[in-house]
Amino acid sequence: xxxxxxxxxxxxxxxxxGLFVQSVVQRDRPGQLKNWLPWAAGVGVLVALVSLGxxxxxxxxxxxxxxLSQFFKMTVSLGFFLTVINGVGQPRLERxxxxxxxxxxxxxxxxxxxxxxxxxxxxxxxxxxxxxxSLFPLVPLRTKSLSGAEAAIKYIFIGGxxxxxxxxxxxxxxxxxHTTDLNQLVHMSWSHSPMAVLGLTLFLSGLLFKLAFFPxxxxxxxxxxxxxxxxxxxxxxxxxxxxxxxxxxxxxxLKPGMDITTTLAVLAAVSMTYGNLAAxxxxxxxxxxxxxxxxxxxxxxxxxxxxTAMGVAAAGFYAFAYVLMNFTCFWVICRESKGxxxxxLNDLRGLxxxxxxxxxxxxxxxxxxxxxxxxxxxxxxxxxxxxxxNRGCNWLVMIAAGNVAVGLFYYLxxxxxxxxxxxxxxxxxxPEIEGPTSVLSLFGGLFLAGLVILFGVLPNLVxxxxxx
Amino acid sequence: xxxxxxxxxxxxxxxxxxxxxxxxxxxxxxxxKGWALGVSLAEMxxxxxxxxxxxxxxxxxxxxxxxxxPAWGLRYFLGLDGISVFMVALTLLMFPFCIICSWTSxxxxxxxxFICLFVLISALIxxxxxxxxxxxxxxxxxxxxPTYLLISLWGGPQRDPAALKFILYTLAGSAxxxxxxxxxxxxxxxxxxxxxxxxxxxxxxxxxxxxxxALAFAVKVPLFPFHTWLPAAYGQAPVAGSILLSAVMAxxxxxxxxxxxxxxxPEAAHFFAPxxxxxxxxxxxxxxLLAFAQSNLKKIIAYSSLGHMGFVILGIFLFNLxxxxxxxxxxxxxxxxxxxxxxxxxxxxxxxxxxxxSANLGLGRFVPALMGFWGFFAFAGFAFPGTNNFVGxxxxxxxxxxxxxxxxxxxVPGALLAAAxxxxxxxxxxxxxxxxxxxxxxxxSREWISLLPMAFLVLYMGLAPTLCLKVMNPSLKxxxxxxxSRKTVTLSVxxxxxxxxxxxxxxxxxxxxxxxx
Numbered sequence: 001x002x003x004x005x006x007x008x009x010x011x012x013x014x015x016x017x018g019l020f021v022q023s024v025v026q027r028d029r030p031g032q033l034k035n036w037l038p039w040a041a042g043v044g045v046l047v048a049l050v051s052l053g054x055x056x057x058x059x060x061x062x063x064x065x066x067x068l069s070q071f072f073k074m075t076v077s078l079g080f081f082l083t084v085i086n087g088v089g090q091p092r093l094e095r096x097x098x099x100x101x102x103x104x105x106x107x108x109x110x111x112x113x114x115x116x117x118x119x120x121x122x123x124x125x126x127x128x129x130x131x132x133x134s135l136f137p138l139v140p141l142r143t144k145s146l147s148g149a150e151a152a153i154k155y156i157f158i159g160g161x162x163x164x165x166x167x168x169x170x171x172x173x174x175x176x177x178h179t180t181d182l183n184q185l186v187h188m189s190w191s192h193s194p195m196a197v198l199g200l201t202l203f204l205s206g207l208l209f210k211l212a213f214f215p216x217x218x219x220x221x222x223x224x225x226x227x228x229x230x231x232x233x234x235x236x237x238x239x240x241x242x243x244x245x246x247x248x249x250x251x252x253x254l255k256p257g258m259d260i261t262t263t264l265a266v267l268a269a270v271s272m273t274y275g276n277l278a279a280x281x282x283x284x285x286x287x288x289x290x291x292x293x294x295x296x297x298x299x300x301x302x303x304x305x306x307x308t309a310m311g312v313a314a315a316g317f318y319a320f321a322y323v324l325m326n327f328t329c330f331w332v333i334c335r336e337s338k339g340x341x342x343x344x345l346n347d348l349r350g351l352x353x354x355x356x357x358x359x360x361x362x363x364x365x366x367x368x369x370x371x372x373x374x375x376x377x378x379x380x381x382x383x384x385x386x387x388x389x390n391r392g393c394n395w396l397v398m399i400a401a402g403n404v405a406v407g408l409f410y411y412l413x414x415x416x417x418x419x420x421x422x423x424x425x426x427x428x429x430x431p432e433i434e435g436p437t438s439v440l441s442l443f444g445g446l447f448l449a450g451l452v453i454l455f456g457v458l459p460n461l462v463x464x465x466x467x468x
Numbered sequence: 469x470x471x472x473x474x475x476x477x478x479x480x481x482x483x484x485x486x487x488x489x490x491x492x493x494x495x496x497x498x499x500x501k502g503w504a505l506g507v508s509l510a511e512m513x514x515x516x517x518x519x520x521x522x523x524x525x526x527x528x529x530x531x532x533x534x535x536x537x538p539a540w541g542l543r544y545f546l547g548l549d550g551i552s553v554f555m556v557a558l559t560l561l562m563f564p565f566c567i568i569c570s571w572t573s574x575x576x577x578x579x580x581x582f583i584c585l586f587v588l589i590s591a592l593i594x595x596x597x598x599x600x601x602x603x604x605x606x607x608x609x610x611x612x613x614p615t616y617l618l619i620s621l622w623g624g625p626q627r628d629p630a631a632l633k634f635i636l637y638t639l640a641g642s643a644x645x646x647x648x649x650x651x652x653x654x655x656x657x658x659x660x661x662x663x664x665x666x667x668x669x670x671x672x673x674x675x676x677x678x679x680x681x682a683l684a685f686a687v688k689v690p691l692f693p694f695h696t697w698l699p700a701a702y703g704q705a706p707v708a709g710s711i712l713l714s715a716v717m718a719x720x721x722x723x724x725x726x727x728x729x730x731x732x733x734p735e736a737a738h739f740f741a742p743x744x745x746x747x748x749x750x751x752x753x754x755x756x757l758l759a760f761a762q763s764n765l766k767k768i769i770a771y772s773s774l775g776h777m778g779f780v781i782l783g784i785f786l787f788n789l790x791x792x793x794x795x796x797x798x799x800x801x802x803x804x805x806x807x808x809x810x811x812x813x814x815x816x817x818x819x820x821x822x823x824x825x826s827a828n829l830g831l832g833r834f835v836p837a838l839m840g841f842w843g844f845f846a847f848a849g850f851a852f853p854g855t856n857n858f859v860g861x862x863x864x865x866x867x868x869x870x871x872x873x874x875x876x877x878x879x880v881p882g883a884l885l886a887a888a889x890x891x892x893x894x895x896x897x898x899x900x901x902x903x904x905x906x907x908x909x910x911x912x913s914r915e916w917i918s919l920l921p922m923a924f925l926v927l928y929m930g931l932a933p934t935l936c937l938k939v940m941n942p943s944l945k946x947x948x949x950x951x952x953s954r955k956t957v958t959l960s961v962x963x964x965x966x967x968x969x970x971x972x973x974x975x976x977x978x979x980x981x982x983x984x985x
Contacts, residue, residue, distance in 0.1 A: 382650075401644050402643050405639045
């Protein structure tokens with residue numbers, strides 16, 4: 001076994017261990033965390049970047065290290081890095097629990113990394129559980145918030161049911177196909193056994209829950225709303241990456257015209273349309289992003305339904321871009337809500353006067369989520385649609401393209417409130433007169449916005465990582 | 469294809485973007501304005517390189533082609549032919565004009581204003597020079613956000629709904645255009661517009677693609693019945709926004725028809741030509757009637773724009789050389805005239821604080837120069853002989869009569885209406901009683917500087933259009949040739965099919981009658 005195949009995972013595990021030690025030893029001095037965790041997470045991204053080229057099969061053929069898995073691991077570690085720099089100073093977190101918070105988060109990211117590489121149903125299931133269960137305790141850690149507790153219960157119950165259903169489906173698959181190896185399963189015939197198809201459907205639903213994909217989407221807006229802003233930023237982006245990575249392993253199965261492909265395509269169409277329409281009437285910024293996440297789950301599924309190498313690459317690119325776009329928006333939300341409370345659209349009024357830099361960052365993030373050029377969001381949508389054309393679901397491509405126009409309205413609302421609406425004097429609750437945004441938070445935001453535009457103008461940088 | 473020795477088009481696109489960076493470093497509003505003017509003049513000077521354009525060839529010139537995303541076959545592919553060179557020139561011309569016109573009208577957020585303007589200009593040049601479909605679409609959509617911000621931040625009192633209507637309408641129109649881009653790639657194997665134009669696609673495919681593209685372009689032009697965003701957007705936009713919307717962005721739609729609609733889907737264009745012609749005739753007449761009913765100067769110009777663009781689209785879909793020549797000339801001329809009219813309206817607004825005719829009465833005695841300019845451009849607006857619009861409208865009407873006597877007869881009242889809706893406000897503004905212009909200052913030197921070049925161009929294009937025609941003719945002839953040749957092919961194929969079908973029917977009839985064939 002070559003150790004260098006596992007560098008990203010090992011490094012992340014090291015981070016987990018470090019956090020564990022600090023959590024046990026220096027419980028009362030969590031301030032120390034600020035000094036090393038961001039740097040360590042940054043090094044994690046570099047490690048993942050360096051090990052992009054590795055490939056091999058480990059642990060009795062159940063752990064596949066290839067271009068795809070390494071790319072997704074890099075995305076996860078990038079997301080973890082962004083979570084850390086976004087969340088180290090968060091206001092609604094008890095000081096004593098800071099270490100535990102990041103410990104669970106790092107553990108969840110580690111689970112997602114494993115998920116990217118596993119090609120066997122049981123290990124997929126275990127990695128999925130690891131990622132989910134580490135995430136459950138994070139939601140109620142938002143202090144002084146009843147909705148945090150409510151969101152946590154919803155998340156745990158729905159998540160628990162979804163994984164149980166997945167496990168149930170797994171048993172059917174095992175019974176019908178007599179193997180749990182994904183690489184064998186995808187090349188087997190599924191038509192002869194309805195039980196296997198049922199099992200697969202149930203198993204997929206466990207993954208689709210992670211993706212917030214219709215009809216497993218109910219938790220998303222509520223959990224985003226109840227969880228702390230920084231936690232929501234993580235929940236909104238990274239578990240999706242893991243889910244997409246596993247779903248992409250199923251793509252050889254998804255031939256055009258098959259029932260399961262058509263079902264997924266229909267659900268993708270419903271997911272994006274429903275998400276976009278429901279977001280139109282939201283007033284809470286995080287709820288908007290929650291429904292937008294449902295819509296984006298639909299977009300990501302377009303690449304999976306396409307089923308080709310192009311589709312896989314497109315979905316990979318989009319997942320990567322989505323992490324960046326999402327963090328760009330959440331960055332502004334976290335900076336703007338000084339006390340860690342939820343932001344309403346009205347709180348964004350006059351943002352362009354208060355903090356022109358952050359307003360610009362928010363505008364870039366919103367425009368990218370709409371899918372307008374010159375952002376990574378546009379390129380990602382373009383690649384997805386191009387990959388799915390002539391794969392038996394051109395109607396899905398049409399719906400996805402049309403949905404851009406629907407989504408425009410509520411993303412534009414973010415920009416509208418930030419730029420064109422003035423602060424209403426009467427409300428007075430808006431956090432106006434505070435010092436200028438700190439240089440660090442401004443540069444962090446501009447860095448993210450810059451990345452979103454950079455990968456929109458030069459998407460080849462990503463494709464070089466994804467398809468050598 | 470004539471490769472560029474020097475990447476002139478890229479420089480034209482990048483220069484305004486670099487100008488944005490400069491704006492960020494400057495503090496005082498006046499210095500920002502000076503910098504913006506400097507950038508725009510530098511851009512025009514750079515644009516003088518386009519004078520190397522060689523006439524007499526339909527090839528693309530100044531071509532730059534670099535691989536962009538090899539895995540997906542995307543190229544960074546720019547070039548100009550006799551059609552797009554006019555559009556780029558028009559954009560370059562409007563750039564300093566906009567800046568001079570909005571010199572005093574932008575009071576707040578001066579830096580952001582010029583950043584939006586710069587990004588918009590660079591996207592517009594990109595649209596007109598892109599030869600790769602994805603690049604075209606990218607620039608096409610990139611226009612939206614700066615325009616939205618221009619309207620919603622610096623517009624009139626009703627700016628918010630106007631801006632929202634504009635962006636929702638245009639994005640909804642062009643959302644499916646992306647699908648067309650992808651479909652062309654899958655069917656034709658390339659994103660390159662010249663390569664796709666050389667292929668012929670199945671008729672069924674062409675019809676769908678044409679409809680998708682026509683929706684996007686018709687909203688942008690706009691054509692009746694997709695025009696409802698226009699009065700609000702034109703009326704509420706700040707002066708630079710109105711000028712760019714009417715002078716340049718309206719041309720994006722017409723240019724789309726010329727660059728994509730006709731060459732890529734010629735059969736479908738023929739098939740749907742009656743529909744598009746009907747829409748454009750409706751635009752001409754309906755726009756004219758609505759303009760006649762307005763009491764707000766900006767709205768009059770906005771609806772007159774609807775009518776003029778109706779003429780342009782009519783000219784394009786006549787499928788003869790006169791018509792399309794007229795259309796292209798009219799595109800340029802409408803840009804110049806309407807831009808200048810919006811500028812005069814803004815100058816009037818600065819004095820009367822209103823766009824209503826009733827607030828701008830009896831100007832002839834007090835501000836003769838200003839009134840003179842309005843009158844001059846208004847005459848140009850209804851195509852008075854000797855002015856630039858006359859050439860375009862004359863050619864289009866000639867083409868219309870060439871195609872069909874009745875079509876010409878229907879379009880002529882549009883030209884008459886134009887005279888009516890332009891003369892009515894002009895008369896009131898010049899001699900209306902009681903005059904509201906007492907104590908107004910006549911035009912300042914900056915206003916003279918902004919309008920004189922436009923007045924010169926109105927006369928130049930009106931009296932000596934030969935040079936322009938010479939530049940555009942090869943490309944237009946090539947376009948018409950390609951469209952006509954394919955039409956004849958399909959017609960003969962159709963005829964063969966229909967005769968075969970008729971024979972079969974005859975056969976069936978005879979059989980049914982029990983006789984022998």
